[in-house]
Amino acid sequence: MFKWLDPYAKPQRLYAVCGAWQRVLMPMAWLTLLIGVVWGLGFTPADYQQGDSYRIIHIHVPAAIWSMGAYSSMAIAAFIALVWQIKVAQWAIGAIAPIGACFTLIALFTGSFWGKPMWGTWWEWDARLTSELILLFLYVGVIALQNAFADRETGDKAASLLAMVGVVNLPIIHFSVEWWNTLHQGASITKFAKPSIDPSMLWPLLICMLAFALLLAALTCLRLRTAILQHEQHRSWVRDLAEEPTDAKV
Amino acid sequence: MSIAAVFMATFRRDLRLLARQKSDWLNPLFFFLVVLSLFPLGIGAKPNLLREIAPGIIWIAALLSVLLGAERLFKQDYRDGVLEQLVSARLPLPAYVLAKMAASWCASGLPLIIVSPLLALLLGLSESAFVAVVATLLLGTPLLTLLSALGAALTLSADKGGILLALVILPFYIPLLIFASAAVEQAAFGLPYGAQLAIIAAMLCLALALVPFAVFKALKLNVG
Amino acid sequence: MLFNATKLSCVRQDRILFTDVDIQLSAGDILQIAGRNGAGKSSLLRILAGLSEPSEGALRFQGVDLTKCHDDYAANLCFIGHLSGVQGQLTALENLQFWRACWQLKPADDWQLLATLGLAGLEDIPCQHLSAGQQRRVSLARLWLTPARIWILDEPFTALDQSAIGQLQSHFQQHCANGGAIILTTHQPLPMLAAQLRQLELEYRW
Numbered sequence: 001m002f003k004w005l006d007p008y009a010k011p012q013r014l015y016a017v018c019g020a021w022q023r024v025l026m027p028m029a030w031l032t033l034l035i036g037v038v039w040g041l042g043f044t045p046a047d048y049q050q051g052d053s054y055r056i057i058h059i060h061v062p063a064a065i066w067s068m069g070a071y072s073s074m075a076i077a078a079f080i081a082l083v084w085q086i087k088v089a090q091w092a093i094g095a096i097a098p099i100g101a102c103f104t105l106i107a108l109f110t111g112s113f114w115g116k117p118m119w120g121t122w123w124e125w126d127a128r129l130t131s132e133l134i135l136l137f138l139y140v141g142v143i144a145l146q147n148a149f150a151d152r153e154t155g156d157k158a159a160s161l162l163a164m165v166g167v168v169n170l171p172i173i174h175f176s177v178e179w180w181n182t183l184h185q186g187a188s189i190t191k192f193a194k195p196s197i198d199p200s201m202l203w204p205l206l207i208c209m210l211a212f213a214l215l216l217a218a219l220t221c222l223r224l225r226t227a228i229l230q231h232e233q234h235r236s237w238v239r240d241l242a243e244e245p246t247d248a249k250v
Numbered sequence: 251m252s253i254a255a256v257f258m259a260t261f262r263r264d265l266r267l268l269a270r271q272k273s274d275w276l277n278p279l280f281f282f283l284v285v286l287s288l289f290p291l292g293i294g295a296k297p298n299l300l301r302e303i304a305p306g307i308i309w310i311a312a313l314l315s316v317l318l319g320a321e322r323l324f325k326q327d328y329r330d331g332v333l334e335q336l337v338s339a340r341l342p343l344p345a346y347v348l349a350k351m352a353a354s355w356c357a358s359g360l361p362l363i364i365v366s367p368l369l370a371l372l373l374g375l376s377e378s379a380f381v382a383v384v385a386t387l388l389l390g391t392p393l394l395t396l397l398s399a400l401g402a403a404l405t406l407s408a409d410k411g412g413i414l415l416a417l418v419i420l421p422f423y424i425p426l427l428i429f430a431s432a433a434v435e436q437a438a439f440g441l442p443y444g445a446q447l448a449i450i451a452a453m454l455c456l457a458l459a460l461v462p463f464a465v466f467k468a469l470k471l472n473v474g
Numbered sequence: 475m476l477f478n479a480t481k482l483s484c485v486r487q488d489r490i491l492f493t494d495v496d497i498q499l500s501a502g503d504i505l506q507i508a509g510r511n512g513a514g515k516s517s518l519l520r521i522l523a524g525l526s527e528p529s530e531g532a533l534r535f536q537g538v539d540l541t542k543c544h545d546d547y548a549a550n551l552c553f554i555g556h557l558s559g560v561q562g563q564l565t566a567l568e569n570l571q572f573w574r575a576c577w578q579l580k581p582a583d584d585w586q587l588l589a590t591l592g593l594a595g596l597e598d599i600p601c602q603h604l605s606a607g608q609q610r611r612v613s614l615a616r617l618w619l620t621p622a623r624i625w626i627l628d629e630p631f632t633a634l635d636q637s638a639i640g641q642l643q644s645h646f647q648q649h650c651a652n653g654g655a656i657i658l659t660t661h662q663p664l665p666m667l668a669a670q671l672r673q674l675e676l677e678y679r680w
Contacts, residue, residue: 082467134421141418148408151487157471158404162418165400165464169422172453176425183432234488252578259575267563270600331557338523340548341576474526 009086011228012237018228022221029214036211040204053117058204060110062212063103064132068170070100070216071135074142075167078160088224090156091231093163094146095223099216101139107132127181131174138166152231256336257345264353274322275357282315282362286372297374304373305434306427308383312362313394313423319358320398320419321405321412323350324469328406337473343466351399351462359391375438382437386430389450396457397422403468426453475537476501476655477547477624482531484517491517492676493530499624501653504646504667506660509676515659516556516628518676522657523553523626552622554630558613562602566593566612569601573616587618592638607633617645625649627658643667 007013040058074096081089111129112122123129146159232238268274289307290300327333336346366387370380401419405411433446476499483493491514499505507515521528524544533540535547560569570584588597591611601609610633617625631639643666646656650670664671 137421145418148410148414161468172425176428180428234490255578256576259572263572270563330561331559335559338525338553340545
């Protein structure tokens with residue numbers, strides 16, 4: 001069923017394909033991000049309940065959602081690497097992890113900025129932020145594990161195993177943190193409850209979601225190409241590439 | 251059957267080693283008691299305060315203590331080359347892994363359960379809370395052992411072992427911590443806590459099903 | 475043809491250790507993998523012992539591809555590498571007992587075996603208190619227990635004294651006479667085995 005994907009498992013081919021994708025995705029990502037952020041932060045009407053500060057959700061929500069999306073992508077790549085024994089999929093994990101971790105950090109910071117006017121403090125142990133914090137720990141674990149071995153291949157394989165175990169735990173952690181939150185905060189309405197959202201606010205949010213998705217894909221392509229070069233540096237095609245005159249198209 | 255043979259041989263051998271190296275099970279036990287004592291020393295020893303935070307600190311001390319004992323789980327066999335022999339001869343590694351985890355639970359989980367009456371004394375636990383502590387420890391310490399074995403297997407040939415193991419595995423302990431401490435808290439108020447125990451039991455079953463396979467893969471990749 | 479490998483190649487840490495290595499092993503052969511330090515001899519042996527995967531190449535046991543008969547091959551294989559495989563806190567007897575139980579051999583008294591190996595009187599001392607050479611002997615004791623036909627040994631003579639080296643060489647001869655085969659690396663000259671010995675030289679690259 002997936003035979004047509006076979007050529008893409010070869011590092012050299014994937015290097016070229018990622019290069020082509022990256023050239024398309026990167027400008028699209030920045031453009032969409034620019035439109036979405038400027039529209040969302042600047043031109044949407046103020047919310048009657050939360051005033052102007054709510055606008056940060058245009059960055060917070062996409063970052064949070066794609067931080068989890070990135071982790072799932074890592075787990076899918078790990079699964080592919082395990083089942084079909086494809087090395088490039090393992091390298092993809094090291095490519096995605098730091099990007100996902102950065103998205104998580106952005107979500108945490110923006111969540112904190114959003115909360116300050118509401119709670120009066122920069123941090124509150126509510127369910128979503130706590131989940132994001134734990135997600136950050138999971139990312140740090142994967143990155144630390146990958147870099148802890150003298151042999152790079154062992155590190156890649158260990159990180160892919162951890163990513164898969166983590167993805168099984170992710171819903172469990174999410175559910176238990178939410179339950180913990182209701183237990184300890186009683187019946188207070190969670191500040192991040194999604195109110196029914198007006199279309200004028202919805203569109204910039206969707207555009208920002210798309211932007212973050214494109215950014216994730218583009219940055220992954222970039223990092224994956226670097227990883228391919230690193231892992232294949234002993235091969236002749238990499239050597240030929242390195243010795244090409246610099247004005248040739250890479 | 252080869253699986254039973256390897257399991258029994260490994261289990262017996264590990265119990266023998268535990269009998270010889272008493273520090274392997276005494277150290278985590280005393281660590282548990284020391285960490286427990288740090289909380290009243292650091293926070294204040296008011297009886298009401300202690301009773302309130304008791305569920306949390308018992309479980310935090312328990313999980314740290316199991317984590318401490320985790321690193322030695324496969325290290326010796328890895329360093330001596332025993333693991334290499336098992337992988338090369340394609341002996342059933344899951345049987346070896348289960349036996350090691352069972353022996354490890356006897357070293358780091360069982361002593362905690364045996365010592366739990368002491369906790370009731372130190373932290374002023376009520377009778378119902380104490381029963382809940384024992385129940386959660388009975389169900390929870392095997393889960394702690396399983397997860398710490400996973401961490402030990404993943405970080406086996408890594409340079410920075412100990413701290414890395416903790417960093418990797420602690421997030422996975424969080425759901426257990428939440429439900430176990432909640433169960434004890436409910437018991438302290440006289441409320442039913444069967445639901446929390448059921449969830450812990452479910453997590454244990456899931457871990458029993460998935461973790462040995464993951465540990466087996468992690469061991470193979472560290473030996474290769 | 476007991477075992478053969480074609481076009482084996484190994485890449486470690488982005489370095490090509492060796493490529494296009496062919497190995498043929500028949501019953502009664504003793505194959506010595508020779509080469510400088512760092513040529514990849516240990517890595518090759520670990521690939522043959524099933525501990526790591528080659529970057530390229532195929533391995534066949536009795537004509538069948540290894541991926542289809544891995545368990546069969548492993549049952550016919552005994553690997554002794556740099557690590558002793560001996561648990562330091564257990565005694566020599568307990569270690570052998572463990573291996574007997576794992577390989578499902580009949581439990582037996584190993585006093586005699588250990589005495590043959592020059593370890594009489596040392597059977598019930600924890601192995602970590604034995605000297606390096608004595609620990610090596612305990613590790614090699616497995617070669618007298620195992621029913622495996624193919625032995626893969628990485629520098630088996632390390633730390634052994636002259637009498638032990640001689641004893642081991644005659645044990646090798648006996649094993650080959652009984653239809654077994656050995657692949658080993660060593661920096662020792664092997665006068666007793668010169669007749670059956672074949673050499674495979676691994677080139678030192680970079």
